[in-house]
Amino acid sequence: MKKIGFIVNPLAGIGGSVALKGSDGEEIVERAFELGAVCKSPERAISALKKLQPLKDKIEIVTCPEEMGENEAKSCGFLPVVIGSSFQRRTQASDTIHFAKEMLARNVEMILFAGGDGTARDIYDAVGTELPVVGIPAGTKMHSGIYATSPEDAGELAFLYLSGKQLKVKELEVMDIDEEAFRRGVVKAKLYGYLKIPDAPNFTQGTKGGGHQADDQFYLKGIAERIVTEMEQDIFYLVGSGTTCRAIMEKMGLENTLLGVDVVLNKKLVMKDVTEHQLLELLEQGKQSKIIVTPIGGQGYIFGRGNQQLSSRVIRKVGIKNVLVIATPSKIQSLPQHRLHVDTGEKEVDSMLKGAVRVISALNEVAVLEIV
Amino acid sequence: MNLTQKTKERIDAKRMINDRWRQSKWLEPLVYDLGSPGERGIIAVELEEEIRNVVGDPLDLLPKEILRKTPPHLPEVGQPRLMKHYVRLSQELTCEDNTTMFPLGTxxxxxNPKSHERIAETPRFTELHPRQDEKTVQGILEIMYKFQxxxxxISGFSSVxxxxxxxxxxxxxxxxxIRSYQEDKGFGMDKKDEIITTVFSxxxxxxxxxxxxxxxxxxxxDETGFPSVEKFKAAISERTAGMIIGCPDDTGIYNPNIMEITKAVHDAGGLCILDSANANGYFGxxxxxxxxxxxxxxxxxxxxxxxxxxxxPGAGPIAVREDLAKYLPTPKINFDGERYYWDYNLPSSVGVVRPFFGNTGVILRAFAWVTSLGGEGLREVTQTAVLNNNYLRMLLEKIPGVQVxxxxxxxxHEIxxxxxxxxxETGVNSFQMIARICDYGVGDTFxxxxxxxxxxxxxxEPTETYSKEEIEEYxxxxxxxxEECYETPEIVMTAPHNSAMPHVPWETMxxxxxxxxxxxxxxxxxKK
Structure with a gap:
């Protein structure tokens, strides 16, 4: 019987919906709970694990106690082997490392884990490239290419590997950014190492492209010029994260949050670095609004990665037709298969967003890409 | 199609590959860096005294203000050295189109049939001047008219x-x-200001x-290699002035939805341009x-x-549907039943895009080519080009790591x-591989x-020109x-080694x- 390791970081992504840019560190986790954040990682881990149900009699799940995997595995009908016993405290990064090492020692064939960039780093610290892993996207920041495009795809990928249909593996980057610097608006992405994942590009999101090339400045300025020129009166513009969106704020001479959402009305900043809750309150005013977002380079996510404030509820209120997507040509070319992705957490909103979309790529240029 | 054992052996046989190919290579300086002060290739004859007495100093005939103050900086080289210079340069280039395969896709x-070169070289053509009276150039005008x-x-359109x-x-x-047409319809740039194209155009x-x-x-x-109809529909709007695409484009794929797409553009009031640069995929x-x-x-x-x-020199003639003929460039060649003439009376024309009438030497060669082939011949051109490309595909697909x-x-016509x-797996990129392919006597691959x-x-792009053996050699x-990428990657990375041109690091380009x-x-x- 094949053994598979299963680890859930229950706190992954908890900082995202309350605009905390990440979930690393006890203090941030506490702050997130105070702001009303809810753990979504277990739910996403279950969506992935359900895909392994057909292999129920052929695999043995080795997992961690309680919310770190045991609960999720049991809720999917598995009878897992649990390492250690329950702990009476919040989980920590060191727990992930400890359990992953233990799984390696117990000769599991692969590890399926739910988390964000921080979790990927912990897994890397524990197992390196000793065995293949599959990442279930559940964090706030997911710059690492190792994550599957959705929880379901993560489950599917693990299924393909365990059933012997996809045995080829490849190494992909584990990246993370300095969260402290990130909160100050500085992106310091760092390559931590490589993890082995089953080689199926359609299932994984690819690594975030690093910054803009020199000639991109020309296109960035053009995009900003066009967006600002076409801005309408009395409409809230919810300007998303990233350097492409920042160019718009700079064009208007406004303060901005590199990795957060700012609100502009009549070319004036009305709210800075807002949470999902604040956005929903704002939208209650009944004014028309538009969202401006840019895909993460190398991945293509426009929602659900680093901008969880723009939640499915916010998108519904604003309206799908009022989502403006911007990206320079080189960023578009960095996207795997030149596709965009969404992961708002609500399937219905995801499917409403899917299809062909116009992407403003320069002052007088537009690209048409597909959101899949 | 299955390869016969014999064919397989031939493809694998090393004798098919020309290991000994070397391009002529001279470390030839620029002509300006040859010779020495005072050296001359031709000594101009002094003006005879009798003539000088009548006309005076020829320089006096020129306005003073246009006379140079210093002599021009021209090369000073004797005739034998000059001859060697150009022979050497031509040795590095001559007959490249005939001695090697040239798979420069797109x-x-x-x-280029040499008989057509002969036609274009004849003084009956080369001695013509575009300002000659129409009556004296009826022959070339007839050729141009018939080529239209x-x-x-070939296109189905009525005007060229x-x-x-x-x-x-x-x-x-x-x-x-397109712009003139839309403006005449009342759709200036304030109403219709978007043109749709594809990234492979x-x-x-x-x-x-x-x-x-x-x-x-x-x-x-999309993953098919062409954009879906849905993408076109997302792009088409009331602001669409027109669309321009290649079909097939450089992937060699014919968009099967093209009729639906052109209809959608028309429904939005736009015009559709086909870029026929890839006409070898559908001639006839x-x-x-x-x-x-x-x-x-x-x-x-x-x-x-x-x-x-x-x-x-090139030539890029255009053809349009009947109601767009009035916008064609001025002048337009016409025939009144007796004589061919240039029609300058085109008030709606977009104007002149090039002096005179086009690159007539190129047109003459193309006329000779189509005439020699006829309609059936043109269809055969496409058949052979497509067959050649798909035969090459079958051979290349068998090479590990080479993927469509x-x-x-x-x-x-191409892939x-x-x-x-x-x-x-090796760190050798496709540009380095292309340079190495040249080392075996093959022209640049695009x-x-x-x-x-x-x-x-x-x-x-093998075109219809190349034989089965040449495609197998390629x-x-x-x-x-x-194989070299895996065994001796450094040789591939520093290629070409056998060409007149040395290895040039890609980034410096x-x-x-x-x-x-x-x-x-x-x-x-x-000096730096």
């Missing part, structure tokens, strides 16, 4: 202009026609609408008009066998391949137009080079601080 490098008829038959001198000028002219396709003041909407392909089998297009252009220097390379980009199975696997959305691209060379567009800059760079 450029449709085909054999050929292009009408031979004036544009290259493909991009043809595209530009068509773009100006040739670079002039987005560049010329941008030059004409339009916004450009670029569609990216499909026509722009029947696919729903309103206008097209050709590159005679590609599809119609006239020589190209080194930037010219995109899922669509049916390909016409964009990706060599990602070889790159991932990688891709910008942007490189297929990574490590390579786009060979495939065997690609196989050898891929795009670094303006390292490029010398003229001797003055070169001298400055030497």
């Amino acid at each position: 450029c449709t490098m085909k054999y 008829d050929y292009l009408k038959a 202009s031979l004036q544009p001198a290259c493909g991009s000028q043809g595209v530009f002219t068509n773009m100006r026609i 040739h670079p002039s396709n987005p560049a010329t609408p941008a030059m004409s003041g339009y916004k450009v909407i670029t569609l990216y392909p 089998w499909a026509r722009a008009k029947e696919a729903g297009f309103d206008m097209t252009h050709w590159n005679l220097h590609k599809s119609f066998s006239t020589p190209h390379g080194g930037a010219g 980009a995109y899922e669509t199975k049916d390909r016409l 964009r391949w990706n060599l990602n696997q070889v790159y991932a 990688p891709s137009h910008f942007p490189y959305i297929v990574e490590n691209p390579i786009t060979p 495939a065997a060379i690609v196989k050898r080079v891929v 795009f670094d303006p601080t390292q490029i010398a567009p003229c001797r003055t800059v070169w001298l400055k760079l030497q």
Whole structure:
């Protein structure tokens, strides 16, 4: 019987919906709970694990106690082997490392884990490239290419590997950014190492492209010029994260949050670095609004990665037709298969967003890409 | 199709590969750096005294203000050395089109029949002047008029202009026609300001609408290799002035939904241009008009066998549907039943895009080519080109790491391949492999137009010209080079070794601080 390791970081992504840019560190986790954040990682881990149900009699799940995997595995009908016993405290990064090492020692064939960039780093610290892993996207920041495009795809990928249909593996980057610097608006992405994942590009999101090339400045300025020129009166513009969106704020001479959402009305900043809750309150005013977002380079996510404030509820209120997507040509070319992705957490909103979309790529240029 | 054992052996046989090929290579300086002060190739004859007595000093005949103050800086080289100089340069280049295969995809490098060169060389043509009286040039006018008829038959359209001198000028002219047409309909740039194209269309396709003041909407392909109808529909709106695409484009894929797409553009009030630079994929089998297009252009220097390379000369004639004829460039050639003449009375014309009447030497060669082939011959051109490409595909697909980009199975005249696997496993990229392929006596293989959305691209186009043996030789060379990537990657990375041109690091090609567009800059760079 094949053994598979299963680890859930229950706190992954908890900082995202309350605009905390990440979930690393006890203090941030506490702050997130105070702001009303809810753990979504277990739910996403279950969506992935359900895909392994057909292999129920052929695999043995080795997992961690309680919310770190045991609960999720049991809720999917598995009878897992649990390492250690329950702990009476919040989980920590060191727990992930400890359990992953233990799984390696117990000769599991692969590890399926739910988390964000921080979790990927912990897994890397524990197992390196000793065995293949599959990442279930559940964090706030997911710059690492190792994550599957959705929880379901993560489950599917693990299924393909365990059933012997996809045995080829490849190494992909584990990246993370300095969260402290990130909160100050500085992106310091760092390559931590490589993890082995089953080689199926359609299932994984690819690594975030690093910054803009020199000639991109020309296109960035053009995009900003066009967006600002076409801005309408009395409409809230919810300007998303990233350097492409920042160019718009700079064009208007406004303060901005590199990795957060700012609100502009009549070319004036009305709210800075807002949470999902604040956005929903704002939208209650009944004014028309538009969202401006840019895909993460190398991945293509426009929602659900680093901008969880723009939640499915916010998108519904604003309206799908009022989502403006911007990206320079080189960023578009960095996207795997030149596709965009969404992961708002609500399937219905995801499917409403899917299809062909116009992407403003320069002052007088537009690209048409597909959101899949 | 299964390869016979004999064929397999032939492909694998090393004798197929020309290991000994070496291009003539001279360390020849620029002509300015030859010779010495006072050296002369030709000594001009002194003016005879009798004549001088009558006309005086010839320099006095010129206005003083246009006389140079210093003599021009011309090379001072004796005749024998000068002769050697040009012989050496020509040895590095001569007959490249006839001694090697030239799989420069999207450029449709085909054999240029030498009999057509003879026709174009005859003084009966070369001694003509565009300002001659029409009565004295009825022959060439008749050829041009009849060549227009050929292009009408090939495209299905009713009017042609031979004036544009290259493909991009043809595209530009068509773009100006769209603008004039829309303005006449009351749709100025305030109402219709968008032109749709695809990322695999040739670079002039987005560049010329941008030059004409339009916004450009670029569609990216699906996994099929072409954009879905849904993407086109997302791009089409009341602001759509027109669309320009290649069909097939450089992937060799014919968009099966083209009729639905052209109809959707028409429904929005736009016009559709077919970029026929890839006409070798459908000559005589499909026509722009029947696919729903309103206008097209050709590159005679590609599809119609006239020589190209080194930037010219080219010819980019256009053809349009009947109601657009009034916008064609001035003048237009006509026939009144008795004589051929230039019609300058075209008040709605987009104007003159090139002085006089087009590159007539190129048109003459293309006329000779079509005349020699006839309609059936043209169909055979496409059949053979498509067959050759698919035979090459069958051979290349057997080489590990050489992969066809995109899922669509049916390909016409060329294919964009990706060599990602070889790159991932050896670190050798497709540009380095292309340079190494040249070492075996094959011309440059085209990688891709910008942007490189297929990574490590390579786009060979065998055309109808090359024989089965030559295609097999090319495939065997690609196989050898891929093997070298694994065995001796440093040799591939520093290629070419056997060409007149040495290895040039790719990155320097795009670094303006390292490029010398003229001797003055070169001298400055030497001093650094």
